[in-house]
Amino acid sequence: MELNEIIKTFNGREVKLTKKIEILLSLQKEFGLQFQTYDDILEKLKEKNETAKIMKDFIYKKIKDYLIECRNCSLCFAECHTQKVAGDGNFSSPIVLIGEGPGEEEDKLGKPFVGRAGQLLNTLLSKFNVDRNRIYITNVVKCRPPKNRTPYVNEVKACSEILNLELEFISPKVIITLGSTPLKFFRPEQSITKMRGIWIKEKNYWIMPTYHPAYILRQRGERLETTKKEIYSDFKNAFLKLKELLN
Numbered sequence: 001m002e003l004n005e006i007i008k009t010f011n012g013r014e015v016k017l018t019k020k021i022e023i024l025l026s027l028q029k030e031f032g033l034q035f036q037t038y039d040d041i042l043e044k045l046k047e048k049n050e051t052a053k054i055m056k057d058f059i060y061k062k063i064k065d066y067l068i069e070c071r072n073c074s075l076c077f078a079e080c081h082t083q084k085v086a087g088d089g090n091f092s093s094p095i096v097l098i099g100e101g102p103g104e105e106e107d108k109l110g111k112p113f114v115g116r117a118g119q120l121l122n123t124l125l126s127k128f129n130v131d132r133n134r135i136y137i138t139n140v141v142k143c144r145p146p147k148n149r150t151p152y153v154n155e156v157k158a159c160s161e162i163l164n165l166e167l168e169f170i171s172p173k174v175i176i177t178l179g180s181t182p183l184k185f186f187r188p189e190q191s192i193t194k195m196r197g198i199w200i201k202e203k204n205y206w207i208m209p210t211y212h213p214a215y216i217l218r219q220r221g222e223r224l225e226t227t228k229k230e231i232y233s234d235f236k237n238a239f240l241k242l243k244e245l246l247n
Contacts, residue, residue, distance in 0.1 A: 019165055023062050030058060042171060053092065059169045060091045063162060067142055073158035075143035075151075083110050087138030087166050095242050096172040097121075098163070098182040100212060101141040103148050112137050117213040121178075124213070124231065128239050138166055140181050151181055160185070172205050173245045176238050179212030197234050199241075206241055210234035 017025075024041060027033060031051075033044075045052055045059075064086045075081060085102040088111050105115035113121050113132075125132055141151045141159045151159075163185070167175075177183045180192040186200060186207055200207040210231050219227045 019063075019066055019161055020168060023059055023165070023169075026062060027055060027058065031055060042169075045169065046171065056091045056169065063165050063169075066165070067162055070142075070159075070162070073143075073155045075141065075145060075155050075158075078143065078146055080104075080107070080146050081143045082107050084142045085110055085112055085139065085144075086142060087136055088112055089132060089136040090134050091136060091170055093134065093136040093170065094172055094246060095135050095174045095176070095238065096167065096170060097135065097137045097176045097178060098185070099137070099139045099178045100181040101139045101148075101151050102144040104144070107144040112139050113213075116217060120213040120216060124235060127232070128235060130239070136166075136170055136172070138163065140185050156181065156185060167205075174238050174242045175205055175207045176235065177207060177209045179215065183209045197230065197237070199237075206245075208234055208238040208241070 024038065027041065033041075045056060067084050067086050070076060070084065076084075085106050099112060099117075102112065103115050103117070105118070106112055112118070121137075122132055125135075140163060141155055142162060143159075145151050145155070177186070183190060183192050183195060186202065187195065190209075192209060192211065195209045196211060198209065200209065211227060213231075216224065216227050216231065
């Protein structure tokens with residue numbers, strides 16, 4: 001359906017289209033595609049061919065453009081914030097890692113998980129022979145909160161459309177949430193201490209909640225060793241689940 005047809009549907013009144021609809025219309029125009037349903041588009045994107053990859057690259061750029069334009073909350077104007085940090089990696093990855101928000105190093109480099117917590121995450125992924133460039137890593141909020149504090153509920157809500165777009169078009173089979181904030185994005189009433197290591201089944205994917213790598217850096221002694229084992233176990237279970245689903 002072309003844009004003018006959509007406007008006719010609303011008796012000629014201008015309507016504010018959701019970002020998802022805007023992306024779908026852009027895809028149709030850019031690639032000359034004709035689809036019957038939204039599900040047709042998602043199925044097309046899942047195909048293992050060059051056209052699907054090009055289309056996903058196009059969608060990823062659109063989402064980054066929306067992010068750059070975003071002015072939905074005060075984090076966009078915070079003094080500690082110099083740039084928005086988009087998700088990074090393989091936009092066709094069957095597994096997605098979601099953190100809380102950018103820290104100082106992430107804000108400087110414009111890439112998620114590049115500070116000490118990111119280095120620890122890379123080490124953890126290497127234990128499973130996983131190159132981070134082969135998977136997709138993002139955050140709930142894309143602007144650095146002051147003093148790296150936990151994002152407020154209104155800030156998470158303001159950023160939710162971008163994260164939902166990422167998940168909608170990547171269509172992962174498994175999600176690993178790192179810390180409390182991404183867990184609460186899916187289950188606001190739950191705590192990470194109670195849900196860590198327990199599978200959550202959503203309609204389209206499985207979610208494995210675990211601790212944020214930064215949490216490991218704050219531990220000492222026996223608690224440090226226990227935490228490292230718990231996170232390793234959670235990642236192991238997540239990759240085993242992914243293997244099971246892919247087979």
